[in-house]
Amino acid sequence: MALWHSLQHGLRNLLRGRQRAQDVADEVEQYFAEAETAWMERGLSPEEARRAVRREMGTMSAAREEVRTFGWENQVRAIWSDSRYAMRQLVKHPAFTWTAVLTLALGIGANAAIFTVIQSVLLAPLPYANTSRLAMLHTHWTDSGHTSTRVTGGDAVDMRAQTKNLDAVSLYNGGNEGVQLRDHATYTNVAWVDENFAHVFDLKPIAGRLFSNAESHRAVVVSEEFARNNFGSVQAALEQVLHIESEAVVIVGVLPGGFHFPDKTEIWEAAPLKPESTSRTAFNYRAVALLRRGATFKSAQAELDALSQRLQTAYPQDNRAKLMQVIPLGEALTGNARPTLLLLWATVAIILLIACVNVTHLQLVRSMERQREIAIRKALGSNAWQVMRPVVIEGLLVALLGGVAGILLALPAVRVLVAMAPKELPRANEIHLNGWVLTFTLGIAVATALLASLLPALRAAKANAAEAMKQDAARGMEKRGARRLRDGLVIAEVAATFVLAVGAGMLLRTMTTLMKRNMGYQTRQLLVVDADNPAHAEDDYKRVLTQYTNLFTELEQMPGVVRVAGVMGLPTSEYGSNGYYRTRGGLPADAQHMPYATFTVASPGYFGTMEIPLLRGRDFDASDVYDGQFVTVISESLAKQSFGNADPIGKQIQCGLDSPKWMTVVGVVGDVRQDSPAEQPGPTLYMPMAQHPYYANQIHIVLRTEVKPLSLVNAVRAKIMQTNPEIAMKFTTMDAMVNDSITVERFRAVLLAAFAGAGLLLAMLGVYGTIEYSVAQRGFEIGIRMAFGADKSAILGGILKHAALLACLGIVLGAGASLMLTRLVTAMLVGVRPIDPISLSGASLLLILTAIVAASAPGWKAAHVNPMEALRAE
Amino acid sequence: MDNANTDVIQGTMDMLILKMLSLEPMHGFGIGRRVEQVSRGVFKVNPGSLLTALQRMERAGWIEAEWRQTENARRAKFYKLTRTGKKQLEVETEDWARRAGAVARLMRVEG
Numbered sequence: 001m002a003l004w005h006s007l008q009h010g011l012r013n014l015l016r017g018r019q020r021a022q023d024v025a026d027e028v029e030q031y032f033a034e035a036e037t038a039w040m041e042r043g044l045s046p047e048e049a050r051r052a053v054r055r056e057m058g059t060m061s062a063a064r065e066e067v068r069t070f071g072w073e074n075q076v077r078a079i080w081s082d083s084r085y086a087m088r089q090l091v092k093h094p095a096f097t098w099t100a101v102l103t104l105a106l107g108i109g110a111n112a113a114i115f116t117v118i119q120s121v122l123l124a125p126l127p128y129a130n131t132s133r134l135a136m137l138h139t140h141w142t143d144s145g146h147t148s149t150r151v152t153g154g155d156a157v158d159m160r161a162q163t164k165n166l167d168a169v170s171l172y173n174g175g176n177e178g179v180q181l182r183d184h185a186t187y188t189n190v191a192w193v194d195e196n197f198a199h200v201f202d203l204k205p206i207a208g209r210l211f212s213n214a215e216s217h218r219a220v221v222v223s224e225e226f227a228r229n230n231f232g233s234v235q236a237a238l239e240q241v242l243h244i245e246s247e248a249v250v251i252v253g254v255l256p257g258g259f260h261f262p263d264k265t266e267i268w269e270a271a272p273l274k275p276e277s278t279s280r281t282a283f284n285y286r287a288v289a290l291l292r293r294g295a296t297f298k299s300a301q302a303e304l305d306a307l308s309q310r311l312q313t314a315y316p317q318d319n320r321a322k323l324m325q326v327i328p329l330g331e332a333l334t335g336n337a338r339p340t341l342l343l344l345w346a347t348v349a350i351i352l353l354i355a356c357v358n359v360t361h362l363q364l365v366r367s368m369e370r371q372r373e374i375a376i377r378k379a380l381g382s383n384a385w386q387v388m389r390p391v392v393i394e395g396l397l398v399a400l401l402g403g404v405a406g407i408l409l410a411l412p413a414v415r416v417l418v419a420m421a422p423k424e425l426p427r428a429n430e431i432h433l434n435g436w437v438l439t440f441t442l443g444i445a446v447a448t449a450l451l452a453s454l455l456p457a458l459r460a461a462k463a464n465a466a467e468a469m470k471q472d473a474a475r476g477m478e479k480r481g482a483r484r485l486r487d488g489l490v491i492a493e494v495a496a497t498f499v500l501a502v503g504a505g506m507l508l509r510t511m512t513t514l515m516k517r518n519m520g521y522q523t524r525q526l527l528v529v530d531a532d533n534p535a536h537a538e539d540d541y542k543r544v545l546t547q548y549t550n551l552f553t554e555l556e557q558m559p560g561v562v563r564v565a566g567v568m569g570l571p572t573s574e575y576g577s578n579g580y581y582r583t584r585g586g587l588p589a590d591a592q593h594m595p596y597a598t599f600t601v602a603s604p605g606y607f608g609t610m611e612i613p614l615l616r617g618r619d620f621d622a623s624d625v626y627d628g629q630f631v632t633v634i635s636e637s638l639a640k641q642s643f644g645n646a647d648p649i650g651k652q653i654q655c656g657l658d659s660p661k662w663m664t665v666v667g668v669v670g671d672v673r674q675d676s677p678a679e680q681p682g683p684t685l686y687m688p689m690a691q692h693p694y695y696a697n698q699i700h701i702v703l704r705t706e707v708k709p710l711s712l713v714n715a716v717r718a719k720i721m722q723t724n725p726e727i728a729m730k731f732t733t734m735d736a737m738v739n740d741s742i743t744v745e746r747f748r749a750v751l752l753a754a755f756a757g758a759g760l761l762l763a764m765l766g767v768y769g770t771i772e773y774s775v776a777q778r779g780f781e782i783g784i785r786m787a788f789g790a791d792k793s794a795i796l797g798g799i800l801k802h803a804a805l806l807a808c809l810g811i812v813l814g815a816g817a818s819l820m821l822t823r824l825v826t827a828m829l830v831g832v833r834p835i836d837p838i839s840l841s842g843a844s845l846l847l848i849l850t851a852i853v854a855a856s857a858p859g860w861k862a863a864h865v866n867p868m869e870a871l872r873a874e
Numbered sequence: 875m876d877n878a879n880t881d882v883i884q885g886t887m888d889m890l891i892l893k894m895l896s897l898e899p900m901h902g903f904g905i906g907r908r909v910e911q912v913s914r915g916v917f918k919v920n921p922g923s924l925l926t927a928l929q930r931m932e933r934a935g936w937i938e939a940e941w942r943q944t945e946n947a948r949r950a951k952f953y954k955l956t957r958t959g960k961k962q963l964e965v966e967t968e969d970w971a972r973r974a975g976a977v978a979r980l981m982r983v984e985g
Binding site for chain 2 (some may be wrong): 005006009010023024026027028030031032033034035037038056057058062063065066067070071
């Protein structure tokens, strides 16, 4: 009640400030008048009465002041008037204001942008129902420490049947597939999911219904977006028939827009609850699960631990050291992105720190200029808070301006980030600025303001009035502490920038290493067609093979095309297979560590087209037919791995791709880097398409061209359409694919380099500001020295030496810090050692140069001071 | 006695004001004069402190103010006790009596 009254009165007074001041004045005046009247009634003259009242009660103005300053609203009023004062001060010092606001905008903007990404990707709850109970099941090997994000059908069946903590387990797999609609074919993300999938995600169709287990491979549900884009409306999509992998499936339901798990799935096809593969060594599935209400990840994992133990005993061969793991879905989806994002966060935090140091420094300079003003205020009886208030308010104001500018900067920055982000970045489509980010940004703005103004404010409060009046920087009588503080800030700034520069240097060197790497094949002038020729029955595959063989010949005759081949398992592509193999006549293999290789299925002419050197033997040819002797071409490192120095030609190899037949080695080719330039070249088994038709319908067609590869797209598309209009296709180039395979590395390197650049700019500003200030303050002293015959070059040299000294101290500190932090990036480096002398020395040189350049302008100015003018300045 | 302390005893200003206003509504100077007269000059109130105290009490809801004419035909702010103010006076009076009694007993203690 009392609080309410107080609030009410305070607000009324705030709103009607003049009225209230008048009321107080009236009341006080009346009080004094009555008092005078009382004295006069006792017989004093008016003059005597007035004097008596004055003696007894003091002046009217003092009483008025005392009454008027009562109430919380007066604090508000004082702060408001301080703010207006601070505002005027900022306008009066535009150089200070601009520098400080822009510096903060840079720091806060970078933080807001990166935090936006982190919040959306790592922190925001997944956009699904029951988020906290959603889990992903992984397979972990306790002996090798390796973890697969997949499970086998056999293990999954046991996890489903023998766990109490898992309410439902759903198996799925899928990827980018060619989908045939009535009049065209399109590439779409398709997932094969069982009946439990809808239960795990609590899906409710917006039209139609969900499919049942009985409808496996016959029914699909599609996303709202897919329905609208392809059929015009949600209702129109129902009962439509699609062809996926040559199976006719009917759309029975449409899921609400925005749901696209896994990845960017548009179509979910019914798969049987009982997995088609029940092997315990074929990791064909991914598994999502819903924890039972009341169960925890800990209890679920304990149950899986026990189950894994039982399975290890029951299947000592297949399940050796195999441990099933239950991981929160959010963690499973974003785990890979975490180190990169945290690295970026650490980076922008350093940027913010540098920005803070700069602003603190600027504020410090400002407060030194105000020292006399502050001293006068203290001499007139202001208390510590009253002295600190204007300084803190000015800092807050600068930070708020910086914060707003930072958010404006972050808006486009986030868009650039998302556009640049590797496609592996999970949840990229969910990234947007929101309340959390704004709160975070506001929070750092306020924290920055307090941090940056605290030091100057405390100094202001501590200032000894008499000392400060005597002290006058302009006369070279600055306190030593003040100067040491400013130098310290510059050193800290250089150190922080150095850490960024070294990090950026190492990541950039990683990038150049990757870009210069020999992939083992020629990436230039290579057009790549991702082609999916629908096939289902055995006859289909044979037809597809013939179609492709004829197509390659026809494409090869097109003008501009040199050579054409087909391949399943093109380097850096998303298809591919790998596994164990056995040899006859090779080196003895350890039963525990079977030799492992990448499996690639290729047409004759593939090595020639890719320019992978044929080292021995022959390429595949038309004689390698399905009914004939199975053959294989091996890569150099496979030959070394399994045959040592012996000639591998004629030796026998068997692998688990699709056929148990033994294959004769007919050739040896050079190694390639399969996944990306970051990969080491490794063993590969090449097999002819004709002998592995089941891997020969969804392939990449590679065309070595004499002209710009993409200029042939239309002609090639027409030719393929002519062969079979049902072939779904996508075009790209080998250069683009290799480029895409290192987007994560590029993303990191480019961002860190950009941030290091920003840090450098800020450090430069900091050094410039300090030197400029000290030169300006020492004008008088320099004037005297020059009047006594000091050399221009001696003065310039002294200033530059000072700047270089600060930089060197900063570099030493920064080198220490970066040696401690280098662990963070070790895993992200390729071809660069964690302690990289080139990056370290490069960064040192850069920073010393920066410091000298930043100091040279004020240094030059100082050296050209006219002594007479400097001495007459006051 | 020129240098004698005429300040109101710490913490009793509110009670004294409430007591004076319980007699009749008054303006600021009226309260000050009444305190001085009744205490026979032992207490003198300073206008700054008195008017500030009145503001605080108004905000606490103990008193209400109204601008009216005085007997000297001046416009003045008259204060009167509210119901909460009366209750507050009772509380403070009781509290004061208890404490004053205790101080008196303490001062009577001998040897």
